[in-house]
Amino acid sequence: MGLDDIFTASVFASAIRLATPYIFAALGETFAQRSGVLNLGVDGIMLMGAFGGFYAVHLAQTAGVMAEPLGLLMGVLVALIVGGLMGLAMAFVSVTLKAKQGISGIGVYLFGLGLSELLFQQWVGTPKSVAGFPRISFPILTDIPILGEIFFHHNLLVYVAFALVPLSAFVLNRTTFGLMIRAVGQNPEAADAMGVSVARVRYATTTIGGMLAGLAGASLSIALINLFQQNLTAGQGFIAVALVYFGGWRPLAVAAGAMLFSFVNALQLQIKVIGADIPSEFAVMAPYVITIIALVFATKRQEQPTALTKPYERGE
Amino acid sequence: MKKALLLTLVIALFVGVMPSLAQDDVFRVAAVAPSATNDLAFSQSMHDALMAIQMQMGEDAFQFDFQDGTFIVDDAAVALREWAASGDYDLVIAHGSQFGSVVEELAAEFPEVSFAWGTDFNTFGMDNVSAYTAAADQGGFVNGVMAGLMTESGVIGVVGPIEVGDAKLYVDGFVAGVGASNPEATVNVVYIQSFSDVPQATEAAETHIANGADILTGTAQMVVGPIAIANENGARWFGTQASQAELAQGAGVAFQVYKWDVVLSEIVANIQAGDLGGQSYELTLANGGLVMEFDA
Numbered sequence: 001m002g003l004d005d006i007f008t009a010s011v012f013a014s015a016i017r018l019a020t021p022y023i024f025a026a027l028g029e030t031f032a033q034r035s036g037v038l039n040l041g042v043d044g045i046m047l048m049g050a051f052g053g054f055y056a057v058h059l060a061q062t063a064g065v066m067a068e069p070l071g072l073l074m075g076v077l078v079a080l081i082v083g084g085l086m087g088l089a090m091a092f093v094s095v096t097l098k099a100k101q102g103i104s105g106i107g108v109y110l111f112g113l114g115l116s117e118l119l120f121q122q123w124v125g126t127p128k129s130v131a132g133f134p135r136i137s138f139p140i141l142t143d144i145p146i147l148g149e150i151f152f153h154h155n156l157l158v159y160v161a162f163a164l165v166p167l168s169a170f171v172l173n174r175t176t177f178g179l180m181i182r183a184v185g186q187n188p189e190a191a192d193a194m195g196v197s198v199a200r201v202r203y204a205t206t207t208i209g210g211m212l213a214g215l216a217g218a219s220l221s222i223a224l225i226n227l228f229q230q231n232l233t234a235g236q237g238f239i240a241v242a243l244v245y246f247g248g249w250r251p252l253a254v255a256a257g258a259m260l261f262s263f264v265n266a267l268q269l270q271i272k273v274i275g276a277d278i279p280s281e282f283a284v285m286a287p288y289v290i291t292i293i294a295l296v297f298a299t300k301r302q303e304q305p306t307a308l309t310k311p312y313e314r315g316e
Numbered sequence: 317m318k319k320a321l322l323l324t325l326v327i328a329l330f331v332g333v334m335p336s337l338a339q340d341d342v343f344r345v346a347a348v349a350p351s352a353t354n355d356l357a358f359s360q361s362m363h364d365a366l367m368a369i370q371m372q373m374g375e376d377a378f379q380f381d382f383q384d385g386t387f388i389v390d391d392a393a394v395a396l397r398e399w400a401a402s403g404d405y406d407l408v409i410a411h412g413s414q415f416g417s418v419v420e421e422l423a424a425e426f427p428e429v430s431f432a433w434g435t436d437f438n439t440f441g442m443d444n445v446s447a448y449t450a451a452a453d454q455g456g457f458v459n460g461v462m463a464g465l466m467t468e469s470g471v472i473g474v475v476g477p478i479e480v481g482d483a484k485l486y487v488d489g490f491v492a493g494v495g496a497s498n499p500e501a502t503v504n505v506v507y508i509q510s511f512s513d514v515p516q517a518t519e520a521a522e523t524h525i526a527n528g529a530d531i532l533t534g535t536a537q538m539v540v541g542p543i544a545i546a547n548e549n550g551a552r553w554f555g556t557q558a559s560q561a562e563l564a565q566g567a568g569v570a571f572q573v574y575k576w577d578v579v580l581s582e583i584v585a586n587i588q589a590g591d592l593g594g595q596s597y598e599l600t601l602a603n604g605g606l607v608m609e610f611d612a
Contacts, residue, residue, distance in 0.1 A: 010526030
């Protein structure tokens, strides 16, 4: 067994696939946290987005009421709406009601976990597959040896996730809206004094975060796995929250963290498949251990948004 | 005064006797299972078995409560304790090898309640505990023999959960079966260390395909992901625990189906005869507890 057997093109392609839901969810959480809202309910929102997207596609395909691309786009739309609504609920609880963000986030998670399971049991029953987003073959590009397999043979949502990384960085760092988000997360009193509505900005970012978390769930249920099952996300939303800290609240670094975590995960799967004699428990631990180690060093370099988790009360 | 006393006595007797009369008429079972009743795997196999027994005995003679999704042992323990303490059930089932220590504790605390648990052989030396398991290696071997004969690429992928219980038995039996029919074939085995992580199981299946596998198999409720991957990539799927033919569609070949009703019927009969437990039971191909279903 040589390095050629371990570092194959399929491992890199696998890492890109695995990173997709993390990138969606972590970018959304980055927006929320940069404005001062810690949403620990990401995983629950992902589950609701995954179910909503799956169910819309399932209905469209079984009833035959929509052509395939439209049905899939409907799935994406439903996931965005469901995620946005849950983000809005989180914003209401944490911004308007000023509840403890950690506790309310856990509440949102448990709500999403339970409701997605209940709706699945009632409306679908047993696991069923749908025809999800197909892998795209680009003329010439897909046929390039090694690079074609790594970069040019994924489904649409994978490309959308990676396209959102520079877009998010641009919005946060180069637009007025981004400046307002950063100001509200860093110094809400000053932002308020300058006429920025802290509540409005936080509502917007938490809703955007919810929408992207919903899309993260849909990337599993209608693009990568193409079915829904109870607790489909298996805790990926919590990893996404950790990746925001890992990336120091910067979209490019958050995506890099998602890629690192996913690459190590893909690598350990490849090592096990080709029969390396290492205990599978250690291999499964590897992505988490490496991410934690990197997190320790990463967070030393970065200051978190000063107002993170703190409800804003004018005049306090 | 005497009449009032007599009336009170009659009412007290009536109230006292009624519950036990109800228990005599209806055999009541309560069960916990770690995943959903429609998981196409472990929990569904037990739910199907209880439904089958209810069909056999009739709803007026056999009733059951089923608490699914109790993967967390502490959650299951709460339900099991409540059921045992209520005295309303003739049999309390803990369906999952992770529930052993809870059953051991509760069985000692409630010696008049009959418990069953699996998959395991251990009754803890208690007269009110039945243990059940499945010789999953038998159907695994059958599946492996067929897979070995069918593979064209000579590479077969296995997605396992954790190396314990019937999951390990199935995987070991499958590998032995491939070896018996096609010693040249390579069987790559990955244990993902989770019974329920569908995304991880899905990517493990993708990795198998990328490494040349044209046949996949796996066990536990997370196999829905690998089944979808087999379907997508034109690979064939061999299943266990329950029939996954509907989800596998064209990819499915053979499924080892658990018929827990074979051992449950025996346990119920023994309890009705006054024997609360103390025995171990096993599903095998020979006793009809394991059945091969085909979807070729």
